[in-house]
Amino acid sequence: MxxxxxxxxxxxxxxxxxxxxxxxxxxxxxxxxxxxxxxxxxxxxxxxxxxxxxxxxxxxxxxxxxxxxxxxxxxxxxxxxxxxxxxxxxxxxxxxxxxxxxxxxxxxxxxxxxxxxxxxxxxxxxxLMPGLSGLLPRLLLDGTPVGRLDVYVGGSVEISEASAVDALLTRGPKFGHALAMWQAGRVVEHSLAPLRSVSLPGFRGRVHAVPFLSTEMRMLAAGGGIGELRNYTVYATENLPAAFATAWADDEQPPEAHAGAIVAAAARDVEEHGRHYTVLAYARPPAGSGLPARRVLLRTPDSYxxxxxxxxxxxxxxxxxxxxxxxxxxxxxxxxxxxxxxLAGDPLVSELALPEDAAATR
Incomplete structure (x- = not known):
């Protein structure tokens, strides 16, 4: 066509x-x-x-x-x-x-x-998310056994009011499971805790990673035969997690009432840490297999x-x-x-490291 x-x-x-x-x-x-x-x-x-x-x-x-x-x-x-x-x-x-x-x-x-x-x-x-966040990890599922897959997506970018409301509405089992992971063919609720002030490859400085098993990641795990999958949304500071927590705790106001606070929190992150966004997927082989761990990493100045x-x-x-x-x-x-x-030849991609090549292509 x-x-x-x-x-x-x-x-x-x-x-x-x-x-x-x-x-x-x-x-x-x-x-x-x-x-x-x-x-x-x-x-x-x-x-x-x-x-x-x-x-x-x-x-x-x-x-x-x-x-x-x-x-x-x-x-x-x-x-x-x-x-x-x-x-x-x-x-x-x-x-x-x-x-x-x-x-x-x-x-x-x-x-x-x-x-x-x-x-x-x-x-x-x-x-990018959902989309590349589920596509890039598939490079690690090329027939090589995967015992555990960890995915980290996030960074620091401005958020529009429409995107803020969309984000506030992504709650409930149709969107994903907070603090959950995929293990042995099922969703395991309340099995993970947020990672505070950690260093991750491809992310600037110390970041905060909040577990969220999205629908995209659940489908990836189920379809890819992955024993365990952990997915994290990564934030540059506590600004956005705090703003989301406040909004989600307010049962009396519609999400639109809190959109401005989400937009402002994202703007503070960009002011403090600049604009950047990363997708990192790390595949660990099954225990005792003797196979090496592999990863895919993408960095961009702006997710939009x-x-x-x-x-x-x-x-x-x-x-x-x-x-x-x-x-x-x-x-x-x-x-x-x-x-x-x-992606490797596009100026929007500042770094792309593939499983076969640990060095960045750009």
Whole structure:
């Protein structure tokens, strides 16, 4: 399948990078956004057309998707978008890529699924986390036995209000399990404690790592035959964990009431420690196997543009017919070696160390 790629939210932090990379791939583009002025600014830079789109107006969304081969959604907040854009894209007989989206969006699309899924693909979680956070560890599951896999993702970046609300809503078993790990084929609740003021490869200074067995990591463990998996969200300081704890303890106010505090906490981290983000996965062999431990490490100055790059790569794969019809998560639908080959040459990646090469490629 080839043809026009429509990018919603093309003027945002994620969408702008997606647009730039898709243009560099030589793909024809249509850029949509709430502000026609901002969308047109991005579109003119790559020789594309721009249009104003309201994601919550059915007619507006239908017009944007019409004629597209693939629709890429980089707009949010994802807790409001859910499957709205996916259904509009599939109704227009287009493939779909969501730079965010997760199990909740996938489940929403699963209720009365569009018939076009028999011939078109819809890929969710095509960003950094979830996305690369689940894709990169798969490089360690290449047939070499893994007794235990530890994954660390995080750093210090600004957070938008929409992203803050999304983060506040990622609670409950559909999103993951706090302080839990995967062991012997099941989720073991309350089995891990936060790691305070620790040094981790690829992270700046001492950091705080909070255990959270996300749905993405649970699927990785179950599908990869991993004996034990521990997943941590990494913070530069205690600012964000404290802000999240305060918000989650408040049962009387909606999440939106605490978004400003989350945004401010992230801004303080960036002011104190600069902007940086890391994905580290460390695979330990089964006890007594005599095999060496292996790791994969990626560092980037900013998580949002890198999410845009992942969304662009995913859209190109759909346009090339490399993803089969149906609903997928990016971490499962993409080839990790093809993606890392792309990442290794991109200026958004400041360091990439692969299992076969302990030295950084950049």
């Amino acid at each position: 080839t043809g026009l790629i429509g990018v919603l939210g093309g003027a945002g932090a994620v969408g702008r990078t997606a647009v730039e990379r898709l243009a560099s791939f030589g793909l024809p583009l249509r850029i949509g956004g709430r502000s026609l002025v901002r969308a047109d600014e991005v579109a003119r830079a790559v020789g594309a057309d721009a249009t104003a789109v309201d994601l919550f107006d059915d007619d507006s969304l239908t017009r944007f998707c019409s004629g597209c081969a693939v629709v890429v959604n980089c707009a949010g907040p994802s807790y409001q978008v859910l499957d709205r854009v996916a259904r509009a894209a599939l109704a227009a007989d287009a493939g779909y890529v969501d730079a965010a989206g997760d199990l909740v969006a996938v489940e929403a699309l699963g209720h009365a699924p569009p018939s076009s899924l028999a011939r078109r693909a819809a890929v969710f979680s095509a960003g 543009p890198l999410s845009g790059l992942v969304a662009a790569i995913t859209a190109r794969e759909l346009a090339a017919g490399a993803v089969p019809p149906g609903v997928h998560y990016a971490s499962e639908a993409l080839d990790p070696r093809r993606v890392t080959a792309e």
